[in-house]
Amino acid sequence: MSAKPAPIYADNAATSFPKPREVIDTVSSVLGSMSLSPGRSAHQYSLECSRLIFDTREALADFFNCPDSSRIAFTCNVTEALNVGIFGLLGRVLHPGDHVITTALEHNSVMRPLRYLEKTSGISISILPVSGDGEVMVSELPRLMRDNTRLIVANHVSNVTGAVADIEAIGRNKGNAVFMVDAAQSAGVFPIDVVSMNIDMLAFTGHKSLLGPTGSGGFYLRQGLSLRPLKMGGTGSNSETEIQPDFMPDCHEAGTPNTLGIAGLGAGVGFVNRTGLAAIREHEQRLCRLFLESVGQIKEILVFGPAADRERAAVISLRVKGKSESEVAQSLDRDFHIMVRAGLHCAPGAHRTMGTFADGTVRFSFGFFNTEADVTACLTALEIISKN
Amino acid sequence: MSHGPGDNQQKLITMWSPIQQTPTCVVILFSIHFVLKAEKFLKRNGISHDVIPVPREISSDCGMAVEFSCLEKERVLELLASADLRIAGLYRRDGKNSFKPISAEQITANVVN
Ligand SMILES: Cc1ncc(COP(=O)(O)O)c(C=O)c1O
Numbered sequence: 001m002s003a004k005p006a007p008i009y010a011d012n013a014a015t016s017f018p019k020p021r022e023v024i025d026t027v028s029s030v031l032g033s034m035s036l037s038p039g040r041s042a043h044q045y046s047l048e049c050s051r052l053i054f055d056t057r058e059a060l061a062d063f064f065n066c067p068d069s070s071r072i073a074f075t076c077n078v079t080e081a082l083n084v085g086i087f088g089l090l091g092r093v094l095h096p097g098d099h100v101i102t103t104a105l106e107h108n109s110v111m112r113p114l115r116y117l118e119k120t121s122g123i124s125i126s127i128l129p130v131s132g133d134g135e136v137m138v139s140e141l142p143r144l145m146r147d148n149t150r151l152i153v154a155n156h157v158s159n160v161t162g163a164v165a166d167i168e169a170i171g172r173n174k175g176n177a178v179f180m181v182d183a184a185q186s187a188g189v190f191p192i193d194v195v196s197m198n199i200d201m202l203a204f205t206g207h208k209s210l211l212g213p214t215g216s217g218g219f220y221l222r223q224g225l226s227l228r229p230l231k232m233g234g235t236g237s238n239s240e241t242e243i244q245p246d247f248m249p250d251c252h253e254a255g256t257p258n259t260l261g262i263a264g265l266g267a268g269v270g271f272v273n274r275t276g277l278a279a280i281r282e283h284e285q286r287l288c289r290l291f292l293e294s295v296g297q298i299k300e301i302l303v304f305g306p307a308a309d310r311e312r313a314a315v316i317s318l319r320v321k322g323k324s325e326s327e328v329a330q331s332l333d334r335d336f337h338i339m340v341r342a343g344l345h346c347a348p349g350a351h352r353t354m355g356t357f358a359d360g361t362v363r364f365s366f367g368f369f370n371t372e373a374d375v376t377a378c379l380t381a382l383e384i385i386s387k388n
Numbered sequence: 389m390s391h392g393p394g395d396n397q398q399k400l401i402t403m404w405s406p407i408q409q410t411p412t413c414v415v416i417l418f419s420i421h422f423v424l425k426a427e428k429f430l431k432r433n434g435i436s437h438d439v440i441p442v443p444r445e446i447s448s449d450c451g452m453a454v455e456f457s458c459l460e461k462e463r464v465l466e467l468l469a470s471a472d473l474r475i476a477g478l479y480r481r482d483g484k485n486s487f488k489p490i491s492a493e494q495i496t497a498n499v500v501n
Binding site for chain 2: 038039040041042047050051054057058068069070235236237238239240245247249250
């Protein structure tokens with residue numbers, strides 16, 4: 001009986017795996033050492049637990065250069081953060097008849113709330129187009145801007161093609177609109193500075209390149225901007241009143257939080273800081289270039305998205321001629337123990353721009369813990385699959 | 389930075405003990421986040437303090453407050469102001485369960501905005 005090769009995980013854009021040892025250790029030691037309800041009671045465990053959350057909040061504020069850590073609120077993922085952001089602006093910044101600009105590379109966690117507002121609240125939407133090499137054409141922004149453009153939402157890094165949007169240029173040209181960034185794929189790989197990039201709201205998720213557990217995430221909200229909370233309830237503060245607090249972060253943190261996830265996220269950010277964003281990016285880009293250069297030589301394979309010499313994330317979409325996406329992904333998993341993702345990756349707009357709607361693509365996404373040997377194994381498998 | 393259980397136990401043992409030798413002041417902040425932010429600044433500046441439950445006599449809120457020697461009042465207020473921490477209330481402890489509010493004028497007079 002031949003030994004089963006070690007599995008290769010190449011689906012880091014869905015969620016990163018493995019997690020750093022310290023993330024695992026933090027989660028398990030915290031779970032085993034104290035009760036996990038922060039800010040509610042006055043005992044030592046509750047206080048220690050509040051400290052864990054405080055420490056992660058401060059670490060994230062430093063990480064994104066937020067001037068004040070109280071402007072960071074935790075959510076259970078970036079989807080929730082984006083929903084709080086988009087729906088929370090309604091009636092405050094966004095009113096019926098107002099205009100929103102977004103990009104053709106958005107995830108459904110942005111597009112579905114926006115389409116809902118378009119349908120129910122009379123909001124109109126313009127979409128920044130994508131160039132031939134799969135990058136958002138930020139140069140089109142001035143042409144799309146209107147007097148009533150109140151909101152611009154942009155995905156920093158495409159989870160379909162790895163294309164990086166020039167959010168700095170969007171921030172420079174945002175006018176009076178609120179600028180919201182979906183940093184799901186970029187946080188932990190590409191530098192983000194909310195001040196120099198002029199970002200009003202930054203939504204992030206904890207379980208991808210920030211290397212934390214699932215169920216963690218949050219957002220930064222610029223001072224002076226307020227959002228209607230999506231949830232109201234116990235916050236541990238102002239308990240004598242039946243009115244939801246109106247200050248950050250409490251106003252958006254009703255209910256007992258995911259203390260474990262937040263503690264683990266703190267450890268993940270610690271790992272990223274110690275390793276260095278540049279070292280992480282360099283490693284992932286090396287794997288990406290290695291993959292792109294060789295996969296380009298397999299003539300049955302069609303690769304989408306920016307070329308290897310562009311600044312891009314290690315997220316690669318491709319198709320194998322004559323084979324369905326699910327067939328390729330299934331063979332990779334079953335025959336080669338390589339885990340990837342097939343389909344639309346929750347971003348139908350991106351596939352419309354690439355002409356890969358509605359079948360989608362096979363997506364390889366490499367993370368910091370992947371090795372060159374992993375990439376070589378993926379290439380060998382693809383070669384065999386495409387010749388069969 | 390480790391958040392291991394041993395670490396926590398250590399922290400619990402070495403936590404500040406109440407400062408009862410000199411008259412103390414109690415500052416109320418808007419939530420636990422701001423209490424911990426205040427704690428960070430006081431620690432960094434070597435000011436002895438204690439994080440305590442908000443005394444029932446001050447408020448029915450279930451939050452935490454920061455207690456410190458009244459001799460440090462000016463410095464504490466200055467530090468909190470420099471950290472942009474808004475104060476929800478300031479009290480002088482008159483007895484075990486007795487607190488007297490320090491008026492808003494007195495607070496703002498001490499805080500350089
Ligand atoms: C660009 C982008 N936005 C949003 C999401 C949603 O992330 P989550 O499931 O953590 O909310 C993802 C990943 O799934 C993503 O890649």
